[in-house]
Amino acid sequence: MANKKWSAKVTRESHALVLEEGVFTWDDPKRIAMSLKKSADESTQRKGTPFRSAMSMLVFYINRAGKKLNTEQRQVLEEAKIELRKLYGK
Template sequence: MPKKWSAEVTEKSDALSLEEHIFESGDPARIACSLKRSAENSDRRKSEPFRSAMSMLTFYINRAGKNLPAERKKVLEKAKVELRREFGRDTS
């Protein structure tokens, strides 16, 4: 069965070099730290590191859509909060 284009984007993003299987982690802080590191180290991204990292996380959540189990979505939504915190954009 051929891979979906969205799976290929998350695996081989032209903007960020992602840690393998990072979106499968159960630790929101680990996901956020990894995305931050990838965004800050990328010389291919077209926008600021925070925006690139958040865009990749949001893309992953949106592409999974209804197939994303509630528990996974909860972890990934918490990763968004952690990512904001990592970049000093805490909104609380």
């Protein structure tokens, strides 16, 4: 049963990125991407590259929210992935 709760533990205990409050609820994909980039670039505890850390956090949130994430917000977050790639030249 403990293995099923790994994502909740990551959400509670991960300190790899310090995120702005409510970043995943914003309605501007570019603002979300810029905030994630800033957090990843400034992090001293991440294990991978800043791009990888920022993208991982975004994808993790989308996957963790699952069916609870409404269609509009999911679209904003998917667009934030595109903006994040642009910011990092990927």
